[in-house]
Amino acid sequence: MTASDAAVRHGQTTGGFEKTPGWLDWFDGPRTPAFVLPAGAVDAHCHVFGPGAQFPYAPQRKYTPCDASADQLFALRDHLGFARNVIVQATCHGADNRALVDALERAGDRARGVATVRADVGDDELAALHAAGVRGVRFNFVKRLVDTVPTDALSRIVEKVAPWGWHVVIYFEAQDLPDLYDFFSAIPTDVVVDHMGRPDVTKDVDGEEFGLFLRFLRENANVWTKVSCPERLSVTGPRALDGEQYAYTDVVPFARRVVEEFPDRVLWGTDWPHPNLKDHMPDDGLLVDYIPQIATTAELQRKLLVDNPLRLYWPELSREGA
Numbered sequence: 029m030t031a032s033d034a035a036v037r038h039g040q041t042t043g044g045f046e047k048t049p050g051w052l053d054w055f056d057g058p059r060t061p062a063f064v065l066p067a068g069a070v071d072a073h074c075h076v077f078g079p080g081a082q083f084p085y086a087p088q089r090k091y092t093p094c095d096a097s098a099d100q101l102f103a104l105r106d107h108l109g110f111a112r113n114v115i116v117q118a119t120c121h122g123a124d125n126r127a128l129v130d131a132l133e134r135a136g137d138r139a140r141g142v143a144t145v146r147a148d149v150g151d152d153e154l155a156a157l158h159a160a161g162v163r164g165v166r167f168n169f170v171k172r173l174v175d176t177v178p179t180d181a182l183s184r185i186v187e188k189v190a191p192w193g194w195h196v197v198i199y200f201e202a203q204d205l206p207d208l209y210d211f212f213s214a215i216p217t218d219v220v221v222d223h224m225g226r227p228d229v230t231k232d233v234d235g236e237e238f239g240l241f242l243r244f245l246r247e248n249a250n251v252w253t254k255v256s257c258p259e260r261l262s263v264t265g266p267r268a269l270d271g272e273q274y275a276y277t278d279v280v281p282f283a284r285r286v287v288e289e290f291p292d293r294v295l296w297g298t299d300w301p302h303p304n305l306k307d308h309m310p311d312d313g314l315l316v317d318y319i320p321q322i323a324t325t326a327e328l329q330r331k332l333l334v335d336n337p338l339r340l341y342w343p344e345l346s347r348e349g350a
């Protein structure tokens with residue numbers, strides 16, 4: 029533990045920042061999962077927040093979280109049994125990737141990153157991000173998280189990052205997919221959708237809304253998706269708390285459908301430290317125990333947790349890679 033981490037207590041926000049009212053802090057002391065992750069498993073969606081005293085939150089942020097440091101993330105990684113992390117730039121840091129880069133550098137080869145950049149980003153900045161382990165950029169279309177960036181600016185970013193072999197991570201809500209469908213389909217790089225495009229799980233898994241998302245994956249072989257965040261999508265629970273082994277059963281049919289139809293284009297991540305949850309904060313150990321509900325065989329689990337993330341983020345280690 030570094031001196032700066034020693035100063036960061038769970039749930040605290042440092043640097044003179046005050047947490048958004050009602051903020052739920054990440055779960056302290058998660059269980060050891062009953063599900064033993066396959067060797068080499070990757071937590072392919074997680075964040076670091078600050079610490080605010082060292083890496084100030086962006087002035088244009090829409091929320092102020094509690095701090096969640098790189099060392100705290102690495103402790104969780106080891107506790108849950110993951111080998112590696114993909115750390116995704118959180119919107120509370122805007123396009124200031126310093127906290128992300130610091131975490132990547134301290135993780136050594138055990139983390140890769142997804143950054144946020146502006147359309148005027150220079151090649152020197154991209155080179156430095158690449159050297160630190162960044163392999164993708166994130167475009168966010170969720171209006172409560174960011175101000176809208178025009179799609180022509182996003183297209184300029186795609187042109188700049190494509191030569192680096194990076195992919196584009198997109199975060200949007202299901203009701204916005206019809207409007208964004210053509211823009212997304214025209215992205216020439218690999219594309220990774222966060223949290224299954226946030227389906228409304230009270231609707232039918234065979235219905236029109238989720239049908240459009242499945243069509244998007246079928247029609248675009250370069251599109252992958254994270255089957256993450258049941259704790260965000262679930263309406264009925266049960267919550268991943270108090271030893272619950274079969275959490276978020278209403279989300280299971282959606283995630284399972286995607287894992288079974290697109291086994292080579294799915295990723296999974298904890299989403300720790302779970303920004304903006306309103307209802308409850310899950311026990312991350314029990315969240316890992318959710319995985320066998322959606323990837324029901326050892327082969328599907330290995331693809332979801334090991335083969336797919338290695339192919340995208342560590343191709344040099346991948347059995348199918350270089």
Ligand SMILES: O=C(O)c1cc(C(=O)O)oc(=O)c1
Nearest residue numbers: 117118119120173222303304
């Ligand atoms: O739904 C969210 O609130 C959320 C926010 C962020 C972020 O602020 O970066 O990232 C996520 O993956 C999910």
